[in-house]
Amino acid sequence: MKKTTAIFKAGIVLLVIAAIIVIVYGSVAIATFSRADVDVYDGGKPAASPVEIIYNSLMYTDGSYRYGIQIYVDADTLTARVSSAVAEEQIRGAVSDRLKAIYDRFTEAGMRVEYDEEGFFVNAVLAEYSGAEEMSIANGETGYDVGTSSGKTYNGFFFSDYVVSYRTAFADAEADNYLNYAYGELTADGLIAPSDTDLVFNYGTAYSTKLIESDADYVYLFKSPDGKQSYVHEFRMSPDERGREITLVQHTPNTASWYLIVITAALIVTGVTFTVIGVRRSREN
Numbered sequence: 001m002k003k004t005t006a007i008f009k010a011g012i013v014l015l016v017i018a019a020i021i022v023i024v025y026g027s028v029a030i031a032t033f034s035r036a037d038v039d040v041y042d043g044g045k046p047a048a049s050p051v052e053i054i055y056n057s058l059m060y061t062d063g064s065y066r067y068g069i070q071i072y073v074d075a076d077t078l079t080a081r082v083s084s085a086v087a088e089e090q091i092r093g094a095v096s097d098r099l100k101a102i103y104d105r106f107t108e109a110g111m112r113v114e115y116d117e118e119g120f121f122v123n124a125v126l127a128e129y130s131g132a133e134e135m136s137i138a139n140g141e142t143g144y145d146v147g148t149s150s151g152k153t154y155n156g157f158f159f160s161d162y163v164v165s166y167r168t169a170f171a172d173a174e175a176d177n178y179l180n181y182a183y184g185e186l187t188a189d190g191l192i193a194p195s196d197t198d199l200v201f202n203y204g205t206a207y208s209t210k211l212i213e214s215d216a217d218y219v220y221l222f223k224s225p226d227g228k229q230s231y232v233h234e235f236r237m238s239p240d241e242r243g244r245e246i247t248l249v250q251h252t253p254n255t256a257s258w259y260l261i262v263i264t265a266a267l268i269v270t271g272v273t274f275t276v277i278g279v280r281r282s283r284e285n
Contacts, residue, residue, distance in 0.1 A: 051073050052070075052200055053071055054070040055069055059230060060228040063130075071099065098188075099117075103115040159251045199238070202233070206231070216234055216246070
C-alpha cells in the first residue's frame with residue numbers, strides 16, 4: 001500500500017512541476033512561439049532606373065558562393081526623351097563604347113566577363129567558391145582567426161535574433177574600386193545623369209526568409225542558368241543614398257527552450273503514468 005501511495009504521489013509531484021513550468025513560461029512562449037514567413041515576392045519589384053550598377057554577394061543553396069558585378073543600361077528608356085534619331089544613335093554608340101571600356105578593364109583584371117553589346121549588359125565574376133572551406137583558404141584564414149562583429153543578439157523564448165547592420169560596397173564614393181570606376185565611366189561628361197542610375201546591392205543566402213530577414217527593397221528566389229538557387233535580398237540606392245545602412249536579421253532556435261519543452265513533456269508523460277499506476281493499484285488493493 002505504501003509503495004502504491006509513493007508512486008501516486010510521485011506522479012502528482014511530476015505533474016505539478018510540469019504545470020509550474022507551463023504557467024511560468026507560457027506567457028513568453030505565446031509571444032515568441034512562431035514567426036510568419038515573409039512572402040518571397042512580397043511588395044513587388046521596385047521600379048528601376050535606366051542604368052543599374054549591381055554588386056552580387058551570393059550564397060547558393062548548394063553551399064557555393066559567387067561574387068560579381070553586373071552593369072545594365074536600358075537604352076530605350078534612356079533615349080526616350082531624345083527627339084532626334086541622330087542624337088539617339090550617338091547616345092547608344094557612346095554607351096556601347098563605355099561598356100566596352102568597362103569590359104576591357106575587367107578582363108585585363110583577370111575577371112571572367114561577358115558582354116552583350118546589343119543588350120547593353122556586362123556581367124563580371126569576381127570570385128567563385130565551391131564552399132565555405134575553399135573560400136576561407138582563398139582568403140588566407142587559418143581557422144584560428146578571432147572574428148569580430150558589430151551584431152547584437154536578442155534572445156526570445158523559442159528563437160533568438162542576431163541583428164547586424166552595415167554599409168555596402170558602394171558606401172565609399174572615393175574608393176579606388178571597380179564599382180566606382182564603372183560609375184565614373186558611365187557618368188563622365190554628362191553622358192548618363194546620376195538620377196538615371198541605380199546602385200544595387202544583392203545579398204544572396206541559402207536560407208529562406210524564415211531564417212534570414214532584412215530591410216531589403218525586394219526579396220526573391222533567384223535561379224541561375226546552371227540550376228543554382230539563392231534567396232536574394234535586393235537593396236536599391238540612388239548615388240546620393242550610397243551610404244545607406246542595411247540590416248539583416250538571422251533567426252536561430254533557442255535550444256535551451258526546446259530542451260525545456262522536451263523535459264516538460266517527459267515530466268507530464270511520466271507523471272501521468274505514475275498517477276495512473278498508483279490509482280489502479282489503489283483500486284486493486
